[in-house]
Amino acid sequence: MTVDADTVRRLAAAIDAAPSIVTRSTGTFGGVAVHLPGSRVEGIRCTDDGRWEVHVVMASDSTVSLVEADILAAVQSVGISGPIDVFVDDISDRPRLMRPADDSAVVRPAGSLP
Numbered sequence: 001m002t003v004d005a006d007t008v009r010r011l012a013a014a015i016d017a018a019p020s021i022v023t024r025s026t027g028t029f030g031g032v033a034v035h036l037p038g039s040r041v042e043g044i045r046c047t048d049d050g051r052w053e054v055h056v057v058m059a060s061d062s063t064v065s066l067v068e069a070d071i072l073a074a075v076q077s078v079g080i081s082g083p084i085d086v087f088v089d090d091i092s093d094r095p096r097l098m099r100p101a102d103d104s105a106v107v108r109p110a111g112s113l114p
Contacts, residue, residue: 003034003046005036005037007078007079007080008034008036008041008044008046009041010077010078011044011074011075011078011080012024012041012043012044014073014074014075014077014078015043015044015054015056015070015071015074017074018067018070018071018073018074019059019062019066019070020058020059020062020063020066020067020069020070021056021057021058021059021062021067021070021071022056022057022058022059022092022093022094022095023043023056023057023092024042024043024044024054024055024056024057025042025043025055025056025057025087025089025090026042026043026055027055027087027089028089032044032045032053032055032087033045034046043055043056050082050083051082051083051084051085052075052080052082052083052084052085053084053085053087054071054075054084054085054086054087055087055089056071056086056087056088056089057088057089057090057091057092058088058090058091058092059091059092059093059094060091060092060093060094061094064088067086067088068086071084071086072084
């Protein structure tokens, strides 16, 4: 089935913004993706019979119900209709964000003690 590249990219962005999802997943063997001219959008697949598959890594502090709700909201936001199959391929902690460097940090020469 032919899919619109803009729709796939908008769907990927909407899924990435979902609070219950850490990242999209390529599945067990890395084959879950939509192949577009010059690019590949991982974690999404549209089958020949018009079904959409969305593969994700769920946040460990989330629930499957929240993942389902977030994905369905993402799908509806881009105007996709038809059956949606949701796959939670893994569960992971959210990545920790790096704190900005503290401007008041003291830089000492190598080998010196505080």
